[in-house]
Amino acid sequence: MKHLALLLFLSLVTVFCFGQLDELNQRILNWNSINTDRPREKLFIHYDKPFYRINDTIWLKGYLLTANENLGSDSSRIAYIEIINAQDEVIKRVSTPCYGGNFYSNITLSQDDFKQGNYLLRAYTKWMRNFGDALFFESRFKIIDPSSGEWAIAFKEFQFQNNRLSLSANLKNRENQTLSNKRVNIRLRSNKKDLFQTRMTTDYSGNLFIDTLLTNVPEKKDLVFQIFDKGNLLVQAPVKSNDKQYVDLQFLPEGGTFIAGKEQKLGFKALNVYGKGTEVKGVIKNSKGQEVTSFASAFKGMGVVSFTPELNQLYTAFLENGSMFSLPSPQPSGTLLRVTDDGDSLAIKVDASPDLAGKRFFIVASMRGLIHARGSLRPPYELKIAKKVFSSGVVHITLYDETAKPVNERSVFVWHNDALKLNLSSHKPAYGIKDSVQLALKVTDVNNGYIPGHFSMAVIDTSQVSVAENMENLLSYMLLSSDLKGTIEEPYYYIKNSRSAATDALMLTQGWVSYNWDNSSWAYQHETAFAVTGKVSNIFNKPFKNSSVTLFGKEGWRDAFFLDTVTNDEGVFTFANFPEFTKDSVSLVIRALNKKGKAFNVGIDLEPPTYPLYSSEKIAFSGDNILFDTIAKQYINTRTKMVEQMKAEGNFLQEVVVTAKARIPGSKNLNENGGSDETITEKMLDKTPKETLLDVLKAKVTGFRLGTPPKSFQWCYLINSNVVRFIIDGVDLHFFYQPTAATFNDYLLFLDSYLKYFSAEDIKGIEIMNRPQYNSAYKASYLTPAERMNSSPVTVDFSFVEITTKTGQGPFLKKTPGMYLYKPLAPVFGKQFYSPRYSLPEEKTIFPDLRSTVYWNPEIITNEKGEANVSFYTSESKGGYVIVLQGVGFNGGMGVLSMPLNVMGEIKK
The missing domain is CATH 2.60.40.1930 (Macroglobulin (MG2) domain)
Known part of the structure; x- marks a missing residue:
């Protein structure tokens, strides 16, 4: 067997590269150049x-x-x-x-x-x-x-088999009281698509019963059962179909190929119906029923097993519960890539089936897009690469054949234990309620050198919020999670156990993120400042060059600012140098004039920003048996007990939850106190300012559609089965155009002209009146006697859409030439976290200080000696605290720290 040292391995690159491998080598060099000059x-x-x-x-x-x-x-x-x-x-x-x-x-x-x-x-x-x-x-x-209260369900029968959904359950609140005559929505989903939805009412004992056969079910994957009320998700659980395994177990051969006659490692991963890792143990048998080896997971359902597969044998894994899972079929031809952590180096073995022995291959070892080692070889081959060649993180090793096609891939985690050391000391061993806390931070590197840098700190009340020991943090994300695909449970565990079987299993079972990028054209440039760019042109789309453009802006209700510029030869203008924003309610009015100083025949177009879509195929819930687990229950119950205790000790104003309906300022709503079935506020409209009023109604109003009402063949706008009448600033659009049967299509065009003329940014709010308690006043004011006589749920009923514009001028609004109203997504500086200060622990407060986040500081800056001081006051909670601190050095390096802070609850005098 050949052995190759790293230096020789690198020196052989130019000797053996030729043809397509030479092209591959050049492409690799290009990747290095791109990832160095324009890094991700x-x-x-x-x-x-x-x-x-x-x-x-x-x-x-x-x-x-x-x-x-x-x-x-x-x-x-x-x-x-x-x-x-x-x-x-x-x-x-x-x-x-x-x-x-x-x-x-x-x-x-x-x-x-x-x-x-x-x-x-x-x-x-x-x-x-x-x-x-x-x-x-x-x-x-x-x-x-x-305040929702309901969050638990007891299942008596719950299954989905052969497209039949059967449910017998009892609904309870968090005090374990049955919910009698409770009206709830029930939904069965698959991959975020609704398969079944209904609304039901529990009986006197809080029971729910469903037995129904569903049709046209495309798939039964990741089935989720949900109960919700008023938009709040109360209960969520997976459906355990009788024809589905409770555990999903997959075996993945090292390097991606399973070659007969060669000893190989396989990583395996077991997931339960919640998509979470579950511990498994079992044996592997061949086609003859002979036991080949046993296996057991090391952490979160992941583990490693090794054996030599034989040709023409099929292998099956048997779990202790009797479940069976097939392994990949051994292949007669292929290559093998094996990597072992050998202490201070990575031992790499490249082998092949007899028919491929002696053929030339090319191997590359990279980290975060930069190539650290590469070379040509002929299997069988062994080599070692010193781990000091790599920094801490995920190393990707790829084997290419003579056609430059990748045939094996393997990832390995390298950890040099070189995180920044964060030392946090408190000025006394324990604290009471409303007590002053002073902390001293000192940051050093592995060589005890001082580290100036920036850090963030959260202090959490652990009696209300549980913080997982191995949760994702800055170190685990940057070095591990961000370079691997899929969800990693408790990622910090792998940093603390970098050479464990669990970490090796993680590297074998999780795919990695590719950094190969050789495209010289970039669709998006680095965004160095907030800017607004647009174009000024006439009705024939001819640009106005050297045109004066002014911008008037307001941040919230105050803080006005003014900018001006001129267009270039293409009519394009850009505004930059905006003030720093501290509120996200920024409004801009842009005005352009022609050469004569007039707005006539002047149009302004802005290129609206685009944002990446989000679409996830992951399971639609976090994996709890019910949505709100014991930790959330503890948070609610603890907070309730603390409030009750505070009430017993002294008077304070109880928290009030306001549930009144949203009011639209300036609305001509005819109902007392502005009652409506549905309200679309200006805040909701601001999210899609350029959408037409018609598009807004289609997207946001429940049941809004174009259709035919009962006992009619005329198409019109409906909300469910109600005919829609549009009121703009108190003016009925029907008043201007009363259609006949022959002119109904013209009437729809008339309505569309108004509904498409207005955009969301022109509207202050929309109110929808469907039910008699809200639409009766409108019927009396806007319907003719004949319409009122025929108006009933049995024949035809009406829904009224009250639209309040920002000008309040009704359907007569004319948009101003040469002017553009724009509400940008302006970059806003974060606010400062409010941390109370107490002169004495006995100081009384109107509200009990029950902060779950006791302290938050995103800007802790250490000096040239790596030092910084932090101070805050404890709350009135008598529980323990945990401090979560993390950050980076100005010249590199990352560090994290999680430590308890002892709060005894006694008042210190």
């Missing part, structure tokens, strides 16, 4: 806790690093953050300035925008969009609504 970016978000209540605020700090070296990136100056619900809808999107590779922001989870359920936090820069969404940051969290 990686982004990690540290947010304060894993779940939130409705109306809480997410406090977050972003770390933006170059992917090739994990150094702070100053190329992109704007980052985008999105919150996406379980239906893949972007509920909130914000942008924030980014300087020196870091940014901070905060997002309020208002009850107008968010409901109880699972959500995804996603973040990226415009530059990252050149490479797809592989390196977009994604992290899941929960929002709970303690």
Whole structure:
């Protein structure tokens, strides 16, 4: 067997490369050049806790690093953050300035925008969009609504077999009381598609019963059963179909090929019906029923097994519970790539079936897009590469054949234990409630050198929020998770156990992110500043060059600013040098004039920003048996007990939840207190400002459609089965055009002209009146006697859509030539976290101080000696605290720390 040292391995590159392999070698060099000159970016978000209540605020700090070296990136100056619900809808999107590779922001989870359920936090820069969404940051969290109460269900019978859904269950609240006569929505979903949906009412004992046969079911994959009420997801569980295995077990041969007659490692991964790793144990047998070897998972259902497969033998894994799973079939021809962690080096073995022995292959070892070793060889071959050649992270090793086709791939995790050392000391061993805490931070590297850098800290009340020991952090994400595909459970475990069988299994079973990119044209450039670009032209689309363009802007209700510029020869203008924004309610009015200083025949077009779509094929829930697990229950119950205790000890104003319907300012709503069945607010309309009013109605109004009402053949706009009448600023559009049977199509064109004329940015709000309690006043005011006589749910009923415009001028609005109203997604600086200060622990407060996030600081800067000081006050909770600290050095290096803070609950005098 041949052995090859690293230096010789590298020196042989030019000797053996020829033909297509020579082209491959040149392409590899190009990859190196591109990833060095224009590196990708990686982004990690540290947010304060894993779940939130409705109306809480997410406090977050972003770390933006170059992917090739994990150094702070100053190329992109704007980052985008999105919150996406379980239906893949972007509920909130914000942008924030980014300087020196870091940014901070905060997002309020208002009850107008968010409901109880699972959500995804996603973040990226415009530059990252050149490479797809592989390196977009994604992290899941929960929002709970303690006021919803209902969150548990007892299943008596629950199955889906042969397209028949059977359910017998009992619904209870968190106090274990049955919910009698409770009206709930029930839904069965597959891959986020609704297979079945209905609305039911529990009986006197809180029972629900379903026995139905579904038709046209395309697939039965990842079936999810849900109960929800008023938009809040209350209960969620997978459907355990009788024809589906409870465990999914897959075996993946090392390097991707399973060659007969060669000893090989296989990584395996076992998932339960929730998509989570589950521990397994069993044996592998051949076609003759003979036991070949045994196996057992090492961590989260993953493990490694080795044996020599024989040709014409099929292998099956048998679990202890009797489940059977087939292994890949051994192949008579192919190559084998085996990598072993040999302490200070990676031992690589390349072997092949007899028919391929002696043929030339090319091997490449890369990390984050940079090639660290490459060369040509003939199997069988063994070589070692010193691990010091690589920095800490995931190494990708690829074997190419003579046609430059990849035939084997393998990933290995290298960890030099070189994280920054974060030392945090408190000025006393224990603290009481409302007590002053002073912490001293000192950061050093592995050689005890001082590290100046920037860090973020969250202090969490562990009596309310549980923080997982091995949760994702800056170190595990940048070095591990971001370079692997799929979800990794408890990723920090693999950093702490870098040479374990579990880590080797992870590398064998998880695919990796490719950095190969040789496209010289970039669709997206680094976004260095917020800018607004547009074009001024006439009605014939001829550009106005040297045209004067002015911009008047307002941030919120105050803080006006003014900018001006002129168009170039193509009629294009750009506004930059905007002030720093601290509010996300930025409005711009852009005005252009022709050479005569007039707005006549002048049009303004802005290129609207585009954002990446989100579509996930992952399971639609987090994996809990019910949506709100014991941790969330503990949070709710603990908070309730603390409030009750505070009430017993002193008077304070109880928290009030406002449930009144949204009012539209300036609305001509005829109902007392502005009652309506459905309300679309200006805040909701601001998310799609350029959509037409018609598109808004189709997207946001439940049941809005074009159809025929009962006992009629005339097409019209309907809400469910009700005929729609449109009221704009109190003016009935039907008044201007009362159709006959012969002119009904003209009437639809008349309506469409108005509904498409207005855009969402012209509208202040929309109210929909469907039921008699809300539409009766409108019938009395707007319907003719004949229409009122025939108006009933049995014949035809009416829904009224009250549209309130920003001008209040009704359907007579004329858009102003040469003017453009624009509400951009402006980058906003995050607010400062409010941390109360107490003069005495006995100080009384109106509200009890029960912060679950006791302290948040995204801007801890260490000096040239690696030192910084932090201070805050404890809350009134008598539980323990955990401190989560992480950050990067200005010149590189990352560090994380999680440690308890002792809070005894006694008042210190």
